[in-house]
Amino acid sequence: MTEAVTRPTLEAVAARAGVSRATVSRVVNGGDGVREPLVERVRRAVEELGYVPNQAARSLVTRRHDAVAVVIAEPETRVFADPFFALQLRGISKELTAHDNQLVLLLTEGRDDHARVGRYLAGGHVDGALVFSLHLDDALPGLIRGAGVPTVFGGRSGWSDGTPRAVYVDSDNRGGARAAVRHLVGLGRTRIAHITGALDQTSAVDRLDGFRDVMAEADPRLVVEGDFTPAGGERAMRELLDRCPDLDAVFAANDLTAAGALRVLRERGRRVPDDVAVIGFDDMLPVAEQTDPPLTTIRQDIEETGRLMARLLLRRLDPRNADDTDAAPSPGVVLPTTLVRRASA
Amino acid sequence: MTEAVTRPTLEAVAARAGVSRATVSRVVNGGDGVREPLVERVRRAVEELGYVPNQAARSLVTRRHDAVAVVIAEPETRVFADPFFALQLRGISKELTAHDNQLVLLLTEGRDDHARVGRYLAGGHVDGALVFSLHLDDALPGLIRGAGVPTVFGGRSGWSDGTPRAVYVDSDNRGGARAAVRHLVGLGRTRIAHITGALDQTSAVDRLDGFRDVMAEADPRLVVEGDFTPAGGERAMRELLDRCPDLDAVFAANDLTAAGALRVLRERGRRVPDDVAVIGFDDMLPVAEQTDPPLTTIRQDIEETGRLMARLLLRRLDPRNADDTDAAPSPGVVLPTTLVRRASA
Structure with a gap:
C-alpha cells in the first residue's frame, strides 16, 4: 500500500x-x-x-482547466435509474468532447451533500458548471453563486432572490402540455385527469399550468401529484380511479409516470385507449414504444437540451467557440415540443 | 451572457x-x-x-481536495446502459460520502479521450482515483502512473510492464466459473458451451480459465467469444447452435449475456432448462430474476466491490480512515462468489 x-x-x-x-x-x-x-x-x-x-x-x-462540472440535483440512485439523465448527459458529453473539455460529473447521495459540491466548484477544479433537475428549495443556486463559476442551468429557475439572470435551456413545457390536453379534447374526452410531476420543479409546474390553460374549469379532484417515477404514477392512478371512476383520459407529466398509470389501468380492467386515453411527455425511448399499448406523448429533445447547455457554456468561457449560426445571446433558450401519436391516445 | x-x-x-x-x-x-x-x-x-x-x-x-476521481474505461453510453457500473458506483458513492469526499466521475466518449482524463488526474483536482473496466491495451494505466495519484483498481490488472504492484479489488472469477460449470456437470450435462466476456478484460479471461479447469477436454467449437452485452449473447448463441446443435448447457460470462442467449434459445424452440440448461454470472438484479425462466447464476457482490475500493483508497490517503477490522494491507483483495439457484439450470 x-x-x-x-x-x-x-x-x-x-x-x-x-x-x-x-x-x-x-x-x-x-x-x-x-x-x-x-x-x-x-x-x-x-x-x-x-x-x-x-x-x-x-x-x-x-487559468483554464478544460473541464466542466455537471451537477444533477438528485441522488445518484435516481441519476442511474431515470434514462432522462443519461440522455441529457449524452448530449453534454458529445459537445464537451468535441471541444476537448473533460466532463466531470459530481455525484451525491442527496441534498446534504450539496455544500460539498459547492466547495468543489469553488475549488478551482473546473471552468464552469452545467446544473439540472433543481428543486425549489435547493441550496445549490446559492452555493453555485458563492462558488463564482460560470453556470448554465437545465430548466428555467424557480427562485427569485436577486440572483442575476441565470442562463438556461428549457423545453416548452407549458406549450407541450397544452398540445397534449388539446389532443385529448379533440378525441372527445371530457373527464381528463392530470398526474403532475414533482411540483417543486419548474418543469412540473409549467406542465400543470399548460393543463389548466386548456382545462380551466376542471374538477380539482382530477389533478393528483406524482413525482416523475413509475411508482409515483401507479400511486396517483390508483388515487384518481378511487376519486373519479368516470375519468376517460389521463395526461401524465412524463412517460415513466404514464407507464406506471398504464399498469394500474390494466390491473383495474380499464381498456386503453377505449375506456381511458393516456398521453405522456418526453418521448423517452425505448419506454414510450414498449408500454402496452405504445404511448402517445409529447416529444422533447433531451439530448439536444444537454448539447445546447454545453455549447452555451463553452461559448461563454471562450467566445471563439461561437459560430455563425449562433443566435444572439439571451438568458433563456426554450426548445419546441411536438406531439407523437401512438396507440394509447 | x-x-x-x-x-x-x-x-x-x-x-x-x-x-x-x-x-x-x-x-x-x-x-x-x-x-x-x-x-x-x-x-x-x-x-x-x-x-x-x-x-x-x-x-x-x-494538499487535500477531499475529492476522488472515478474512471470507468468504457464510453459513457455503456456506463449508463450496463447496471453493473451503477452498482459499483453505488458502493463507491456511499463510502466516499460517509467520509465527506466528493465523487468526481470522469466520463468519456471512448479511448481517444483517455489522454485528457490523464491530464485531469495530473492536474491536482483529486486526491486519488478509482479505476475499473480496464482493457488489456488501454493507455490508462500508463497515464495514471504518469499522473502520480494514488489509485485503486477494480479487477486485477492484465499488464506486466514494470508497473509497481497495483492495489485492486476483484471477485473470484475463476473459482466462480468453476462452480458454475461443476453445477452443470452435476446436472448430468455433457455438451457444455461457454459464451465468454470481452477477452481483453481479465474478468473474462479468468472465467474462461475456470471453464477450462473443469472442461479441459471440451470441444473447442463449444467456446464462442461474447462481449458482456445482451446483443453479444444473442450473436454468440446463434453461432453456437449452428456449430453444435447437440449442446445441452451454456455457461454465459455474465447475466446480460445469458439474457441474450435465452432469447435466442426460445426463438429456436429450445426449452430451458429441459433441452439446454443456462447459467450466468453476477446475479445482477432485477435482470437475473426477470429472465424467462429466472436465471441460475454466480453471485458476486458488485456494490461491495465498489465500497471496498473506495475504502482501500481512503485508507491509503489517510491511515486514520483505517479501523480495527481492516486486514493487513495486500496488493489485491479477492471477494468470494456463490451459486444462486433459480429455474434456468
Missing part, C-alpha cells in the same frame, strides 16, 4: 532531451519560439518517459 | 465580522486559537454573505 508514486519530472525530460527546463516548458505549453529540431527532441523525451505536464502549474498561467 | 460573476471575498467577511483577515482565515480552516465569540461572529458573517472559502488556496496548504 505504500509504494512510492513515481512521476517523471520536467527536469528528467530536460536531461533526457539535453535542453533547458525553460525549453521543455515552452514546448509543453505550445512550442512558441522553439526551433523544430529541439521541439522534436523534447517531444520524444516526453513520450519515452511518459511525462505528463503539471496541469496545476499550467492552469496558474492559463 | 456576460454578467459579472460575483463572489464574496475574505475581506468582505472580515469587514462584516469586524475582525482581521487572518482571523477569518483561521476560523475557516478550523478555528484553532480563535476565541469562541470571534468564531461565532465570523461564522455568522460567512453565512450572511454566502462566503465559500477558496479551496484552491486552502488546498495549497493542506
